[in-house]
Amino acid sequence: MTDLTEPAAPEREALEREIHRIGGEIAGAFPSSARHPVRALDARAMELASSDRELKAALFRFVDVVPACRSLDDLARHLRGFLDEVPDAPLPIAAAMRVSNTKAGRTALGAAAASGVKHMAHRFIIGETPSSALGVLRGLWDRGAASSVDLLGEATVTQAEADRYAERCNDALQRLAAAARKWPERPILEHDSAGPLPRANVSVKVSALTPLLRPDAPERGRRDAAQRMRPLLEHAQRLGAHLHIDMESLDSREAVLDLVLELLSEEQFRSGPSAGIVLQAYLRDSPELAATILDWAASSQRTPPLTVRLVKGAYWDHELVQARQHGWSVPVFEVKADCDRNFETLTGTLLRARPNIRVAIASHNLRSVSNAIAYNRLLGGDDSDLELQVLRGLGDELQDALAAKGFRVRTYCPVGDLVAGMAYLVRRLLENTSNESFLSEQARGVPLDQLLAAP
C-alpha cells in the first residue's frame, strides 16, 4: 500500500500559494465591523493587561476570585488588594483604587467590576444550563455553525460530584438531541463522506467523571471513569448524538487515551455512537500519540470513524511550570513556531489517515486553518471531509467567515455557572493575552501576508 507522505518541494510551493489564497479569501469574509476578535473582550482591559505582567496577574487573580466573593464590598476589597501589588498602576487603575477608599466607592467599584467580569464570562460561556443555552445553539446553527457543548464544572474530588457531572452530561445529551431534532436541515453540517454527523454534540472531561484519577496510578481512575462513561456512550448511541472526550493536562493523558480506546473497542460500541478524542499539538510527543490513535483506528475498523480533534493545547503554562518545578524535561514546545509547524505536520498526518478517522482542526490561527483546507484539497479531499472548530468568544468572527465560505465549522460552547467557569475563563484569557497568540497579532494589525507565512 502506498501512503501519501509529506508533499515534495514543488508541491510545497503550490501548497504555500494555495494557503495564501485561501487565507486571503477567509480574511476577506471576516465581518467587516469586527476584524479583530480581541474586540470581543474588554479591549482596553486586555490591552492594559497584555502590556504589563504584574497588572495581568492582578486582573487574572481578581477574575478568578469573583465567584467566591460574598458581597460587592468584598469584591472591591479583593480588587483593591490585587491592584495594590502592581508597582506602577496605570492611571485608570489608580483612580479605581482611590474610589475604593470609601464604603460607597467600594460598592460602586464592586458592582462595576462584577458586571465587567460577568460580561466577559458571557462572551465565553453561553448559559448556566443546557436548557438556557439552547437558544444560542440554535442561533449558531442558523448562522451555519454546528456546536459542541462543554459542561464546565468544579474539580471532581468526590464520587457524588462525579455522579452529578455524569448526570449533567446525560441531561445535556437528552435536551440537545430533543431540541436539535427541530432544527432545519443544514446538509453541510450534517454529512460527510463517512455518513451522517450528529447535530447534538457534547464534550466531556474524564477528570470530572471520577475523583480517582492519579497521574502516578492511572488504572484505578480509569476503571472508575469507565463506569460512568459507558452509560454516557450508550445514551449518546440511543439518541444518535456525538460524544467527544476532551484532553486535559499531561497528568491525565494516559488514563484518557487508554479509557477511550478501550471503551470504543468494546463490542457494544463497535458501531456507535459517534465519538471523538483530542490530539494536542503542543506536546513534543504528539506524533507518537497520533500514531497510537491511528494504529488503533486502522485495526478497530469501528464505525462511525473516530473523530480526532487537533488542537494546540490549553495547558501550556501549567505544563511548563510543572516540568520546571520538578526538573523534568519540558513536554511542550517552548517556541511557538515549533508548535505551529508540528500542528501542520499533524494536520497532514490526520488528513492522510482518513477514512479510518474523521478530522477536526481546531484553531484560530488563520495560517493553520488555511493550511488544513489547502492540504486537504491537495490530497484530493472534499471540503466536507474536513471539520474546522473554534471556541465560543474567541473564534466568533472566524466561525462566521468559515461558514460564509461554505466550510463545516463547529463552535465549542462552554455551559455552566460562573464559579465553575473561572478556571476555563482564566485559561482562555491567558491564551489570548499572550503577545505571541495569533489573535493578538491579528488585533495588532500584523499584515495578512505575515500572518499567513509558514511557521
Next chain:
Amino acid sequence: MILQPFANEPILELRRASVRAGLDDAMAGVDAQLPMRVPVMIGGDERFEASLVSTDPGEPERVVAESAHATGGEVDAAVATARAGARDWASRTAEERAEVLLAAAAWMRERRLELAALEVRECAKPWPEADADVCEAIDFLEYYARGAIELAAAPELVQVPGERNELRYVPRGVAAVVAPWNFPIAIPCGMTAGALATGNTVVLKPAEQAPGCALRIVQALRAGGVPPGAISLLPGEGDVGAALVRHRDVQTIAFTGSQPVGLEIIRAAADVVPGQRYLKQVVAELGGKNCVIVDADADLDEAVPGIVSSAFIYAGQKCSAAARVLVHEAIADQLIDRVAGAVSVLDVGRADQLATEVPPVIERAAKERVDRYAQIAQRDGRIAARAEPVPDRGWFCPPTVAVDLPPGSPVLEEEIFGPLLAIERVRNVEQACDIVDGLPFALTGGLFARDPSTVRYVRGRTPVGNLYVNRGITGAMVGRQPFGGNRLSGNGTKAGGPDYLRHFVEPRALTENTMRHGLEV
C-alpha cells in the same frame, strides 16, 4: 573546584508508564537480598548479631533487616573513634570534603530505585514518597557540600590600620546524629551530611525501625570516600541514643523525632558531666500540630486536594502533616462535605502498590495509638468520613475525618502522627490565628485564601517555621523551603536552608597586631 549551582534532584516522572515500568524490577532486586544484615560499624570494625529486626509494616512477617544492638562499650568506642578520626577529617579543606559528599550523592543517584524500594519495604513509604526521600538525601549532600565551601570563605570584618582581623568557622568535633524512621534516608543523611560537610565526625544512631536504610547511607558515604573513622553506625534502641547524647565527648547532637525524646535530649545536653569540656549544641526538629486555615474566599478545588494530601499521604506520619483544619464558617459545610467525600475514596493499601495513597502506619504501637485517638474523636465529636475497610494484615488505620470536637479535646491538642484529621469552624481568620497562636507547637501551617491582605495578616501572626499559602503543607524541598519549626517544635535550625551548617561549627576570631615599633609590618 567548579560546581554547578545547586538544583534539586528531579523526582521520577511517574505519570509516564515507561518510568513506572522499572519499579517492579527494583523491588524484586531488593526482595532477593532480604533480610539485610546491619552490623555495628565503628571505624573499620564491624560486629553483627541478629538482635533486632525491622519488618514490613504492610506484611509484618516479612523481615527486612536484622540488626545488631550496640552496647554501652560500643558507644564509648564509637565516640573515641570519632574523636580520633576528627583530626584527619577536620584537616581537609571544605572543597575536599565536598568532593567526597558529592561522590556519595553520585553513589545514591546510581541506586535511586533500589534505595527507594528498600524504603517501600522497611518503612511502608509508598513509591512516590520513597523516591522523593532518596532525592532529598541526594539534595542534602549536594546542598551542604556547597554550603560548607561558602562557609569556609572568611566573612569580611572591619579592618583598621595596625591590625588584621579574621573570622573562621571551624568544626565543633564529634556529632551524634539520632534519626527517625519516617524519612529513613533523607533525614539521617541530611543531619550526617551537615556535620560531615563542616568537618565534624559522626556517630549515627538510626531508628530501630529503619536500620537497613541507615546502613545504605553509611555505605554511600564510605563509598564516596568518607574515612571509616569519620562515620560510625550504632544500630539499637533508645538506650543507645540516650548513652550517645550523654557522652562526655559528643559536642553536637542532631536530633529529629518526637517532642518527649527531644526535650529529654535537650535536658541531658545541658547537664555537664565530669571531664566534659564543651557546651553541647543541640539541633532539634520535633513534632507539630499543624493547622491549615481556610478563608471564605479560598478556591476549594485547590484546598480540598491540598488538605487531603497534607493530612493523609504516608498515613499522616510526617512532622509537617496537617492535623487540624480551621475553616471559615461561611464555607465550612461545603469544605467538610468535599473533604469527607475525598477521604472516603482514598486507596488504603500496601506501599508497593502505586495506587496506594494511605499505607499502613509503622508498627503495632502506632496503630494502637492512632486507633485510640480515633475512638476519642468518635466519643467527643462526630466522624465525618472514614475510608473503610482497610486490609486486616499489617498496621493499617482507616483515614478518618473528625468534626465537632470540643475545645481541649486531646485530638485537637496532641500530636497523633497518623491518618486522623480534625476540621473546626471558625468565625474568621483572626480567630483561626488566635487558635494557632495558642498552640505550643509551631512547625508548619497552611493558608488557603486569595485576598493578598489576608496572606499578609496571617504571615504576620503565624509563628510556624514553614507557612504554605494555597498549596499542601508537606514536601519541603532542600534549598527552596528551609525546614524546621519554632516554639516546642524545634530550635529553628532549618534543614536544607542557608543557616543550617552554622550549628555544626564554632566561630573563631583572630586579631593580629601589625604594628612593630611604630611601623606597620
